[in-house]
Amino acid sequence: MTWDWSAVSDFMPQFWDGLLVTLQALALGSLISFVLGLVWALLMRAPSRFVRWPVGVVTEFVRNTPLLVQLFFLFYVLPEWGVTLSALTTGVIGIGLHYSTYTMQVYRAGIEAVPAGQWEAATALNLPRIRTWQVVILPQAIRRVVPALGNYVISMLKDTPMLMVITVLEMLGEARLFAQEHFQFTEPLTVIGVAFIVISYLASLLLRSLERRLVR
């Protein structure tokens, strides 16, 4: 086993570039998944089953098929339909959409966990439906779901390497590029492997302290 520290230091500039892209994709992907997940969750509570049923089928389909193939789909099929987006944008949309089908279940659970008395109190106070959601239900539901959403952010972090297949140069993409240019695979791949462990461990510590504050 040979380990070359100079390869590690040569890789570092590219590593930071890759890390930046990974974090960008993660931040934007989380944002999309949080918003879209809430939209799905609310649509699933719509009074008409002609809304609930299609939303249920589509999200179930997206959740049970590989993100990798979904990314290929978005990357190769959208241009055929005349929509051209940058690779990073496509990747962010793909990852956000995929995880929104997970966050939707989290929101749903959070909404269902709000005690029935809260709904009844809102009705008794004659609050309009929109106000009930805005000031009574969602604040309590979201407080409960923050840790579970955080879990999915960490999970998303570990799926960002898939963006490499649609030519996004995130950490793994940079590592592969470096490896192919210098014929040194061990060092860059190990560096990013360790980076993933460190980032996700730190994120989970952060999450645990957040959880202690929010959930009692």
Add this chain to the structure above:
Amino acid sequence: MTSGLWELVLKGVWTTVQLLVFSSLLAAAVSFVVGVLRTHRLWIVRFLAGFYTEVFRGTSALVMIFWVFFVLPPAFGWQLVPMWAGTLALGLTYGAYGSEIVRGALKAVDPAQQEGGIALSFTPWQRLRLILLPQAVPEMIPPFSNLLVELLKGTALVSVMGMGDLAFSGNLVRLALQESAGIYTYLLLIYFVIAFALTRLMRGLEKKLKAGVGKAPRPGLDTDAELKRAQTTGVGGRVA
């Protein structure tokens, strides 16, 4: 699509199914061994098992696949057949997630059961085999079912290494036809059908196992499990 191309897709399905079976067997073995070791009475054993879980859950499955394909051969002089390399990477990664499920289910068994076993002077192995596992295993099935679907989705990753699985053959068909909407739609549908079949299978298994210990299967999705679901997520123990 011509019949030759369909044949290619079918070959891809076969490779995906094989990989799924092998890696889920490895993952199941890893999750039971590591999960049980995490309840061991020696702290060093618990620590090592926990360390394994943290490391393998912490990295990305795709990075792990790259590592097994590119770093393992020069570092240790092993050149694995792609199928085994893929199995190893997926099995070890998803086994780490599974070990959390096993540990959680073992912890959820009523402590009085364990004490009853001690009072009857069962050996630790007998307690595990005759008291803990029969009660814990049915509880593990729903989260394992989710994990199995995640594993199926994970098998698509080996296509990046040029292994001829379903996703890879889909890419070949795209190159041959110069048209992507159709083939990727088929691909997604095939994955969905496999996932659906797996979920059904696990449902049946759960029903059977729960009947064995005199319990009814869970009614649909339950709220509590959703908020506590951690099998594909996060390192650092049970968040949420």
